[in-house]
Amino acid sequence: SPHADLVSHLRAAWLSGKTRPMEYRVAQLEALGRFLDENKQDILKATALDMRKPPFEVELSEIFICRSELNHTLNHLGTWMKDEHVEKNWVTQLDSAFIRKDPYGVVLIIGPWNYPINLLLVPLIGAIAAGNCVVMKPSEISRNVERLVAEMLPRYLDKDCFAVVTAGVEETTRLLENKFDYIFFTGSPSVGKIVMAAAAKHLTPVTLELGGKNPCYVSDTCDVQNVARRVAWGRFFNAGQTCVAPDYVLCSAEMQEKLLPALREAIAEFYGSNPQESPDFARIVGDKQFQRVQALLRSGRVVIGGQMDAQARYIAPTVLVDVQQDDPIMQEEIFGPILPILTVASVDDAIAFINAQERPLALYVFSSCKKVVNRVLERTSSGGFCANDTIMHMTLTSLPFGGIGT
């Protein structure tokens, strides 16, 4: 395997105990902070080239989030590292019983292309803080960020313990043949299965951040304009290429009639009458993804947006109605700026619909009525849950973030 030497080198460094002292970990984390500060303009440039990401979105969802995680980690590392003393029974009263926080060893972090800085560096921060050595594999699809990370990041971190590997699909498969002590993968469920199968050969524990179709139930009792803004924001941020974006709306026919003009107004407020001219709306990352999303427009009926420009990889903020459960757009995660609306008769119908699908990463409910919110929460299963907003639950570091099922 082409990377076998690299992995042995990192493993030798880990065995030497180099990454264990707190001073070492703090130094590496602070160096990572300097990478973010000193390369901020280049990060903005690279993400603009890869996906025409608005600088505001990059500052918030890529740089600021990493900086917050970094500071949160540095603030608490001393406490996190300490031995955790536990309750003893009477037999062990005079003994010392505690949980020691040991690193796993050499960990592999595979990052996706939609938030290529955040979703590579946030896991990295935790891995370093915990005393591991790390191999990072940034996404080859967000090419400019990949190049930036590969060239610049190693200059800030200890080369004995941290490495960036650039690899396409084939080389990543070879990379996965090596034995890692932990694998952190963010990406699609189908590749997630491949990663876990490779990990199984070495009994390597994994964290898989995958995706799904995040349902968004809008009850009849709500402030329609607020709902429209919050849903539109979550759906169209990063041109819909967000794992926790609301994927489809479930609501009554009456609510749909109110929601459509409200969504139209929100989109106009956000991006103006021609979103293609707005500096605040991103583009689809590549031609292949553009074609995939474009094909999904052939479901239901376009009531807002629908315009496209293949050369610019622009797809307008779009809303579809008259969508059926077996339409193409309901068969896969959209991961683009299209919001389908499906009508249901009641909250129980919405719950039944949700439970008939794969369990999503996020589940959204909009209702002024607490009972409705709680009913949906109690009778469904999802990675995370947010009532009366979208995406925001992901920004609170005291909440665990992750999926369930696929």
Place this chain on the structure above:
Amino acid sequence: RAAWVSGKTRPMEYRVAQLEALGRFLDEKKEDILEAIALDMGKPPFEAELSEIFLCKNELHEALNNLSHWVKDQHVDRNLVMQLDSTFIRKDPYGVVLIIAPWNCPISLLLGPLIGAVAAGNCVILKPSEVTKNTERLMAEALPSYLDKDCVALVTAGVQETTRLLENKFDYIFYTGNPSVGRIVMAAAAKHLTPVMLELGGKNPCYVCDTCDVQNVARRVAWGRFFNAGQTCAGPDYVLCSAEMQEKLVPALRKAITDFYGFNPRVSPDFARIVGDTHFQRVQALLRSGRVVIGGQTDEKERYIAPTVLVDLQPSDPVMQEEIFGPILSIITVANMDEAIDFINSRERPLVVYAFSSDDKVVNQVLERTSSGGFCGNDTLMHVMLTSLPFGGIGNSGLGMYHGKFTFDTFTHHRGCLHRNMGREALNTLRYPPYSQQKLGIVRAASEVKRKGACTLL
């Protein structure tokens, strides 16, 4: 799955009723359990009571005593932006979980996980080991009548049918057994992206330093090694010590074994047997390594292998190539603690590392410079009995951890929840387009995590 989706297992009253029924099973069937285990493995009733029934009842009581606390929503710290919101972790069940148990502790390693799975609100399929036939039959016949058949089922299956069973989609798989089957289980789980907990095994090293009370060490090591005739995943597998210590340790071990089992352990009622012929032959073959200094006698018909100690071993000997899982203690000599640590680190990471020394510094050095599922200084097995400690492996010895609340957590999906207000939209407009530097500044200031002063060095 239908029963789970119906929500039947969610109410606390339901879970408590199931757990209490499990407690009645353990009480009412106690004699049958002891009998089955005696037939399967010749386990002394004392050992069976302790490692099978008593451990289960402890776990049961801990779950029943704490369940109302464990299932509660856990409220978490909020940032400035979410001060008026509700932020909490909801404890959701996974759904339908599969528990595959091994043969060495066929009751506690099946029911221990079951307790946590039921407490967490899951539906469960139990697959007891087909190797311990009497116990398997007892469980299949008696257990289902105590529990709700809609939500807990028991499946008897050999290797082939277990492979078919694993083709189904489960929402969690808990497997206790060996690393090679662990790989098969995880590979099957990968097809459905099913999370797994693997309790595997390994060769648990036991470093005995020169400064120690040799007789106490000998007793504690012998107890850990020969309990259940060595068929314990956490048992000390081999000793590392200096040549001088070996000279003192061997007679001390001889005395401990005699104290425990008399001069002919074969007639002691307190020493178990090997579970089956295949295993007997496997362990017997390992005796051809090094030199027998204590024990070594075998009786194939009884599947008896005497409490045995081997010396003059090489790392390449058969007995050092696989987990012994039998009543054989190997001793390997090393020059010093550093050599012992290097030896341990050159091998797969074990379920447990043991270190015996009167010098705390030595114990701490071994702890710091090795990596293992768990660790115990100056005793064997005892860390497994404390439910406030997480029990599990790392690398080849497994992944995941359980016991006590950790079992409940293993079978629980920690769902991050945020409940905001339908109104109070003014604050949100700061994050919406059209974007501006000014808005960015305010949003950042409102959600910033500032770096506090210098970290306290440990």
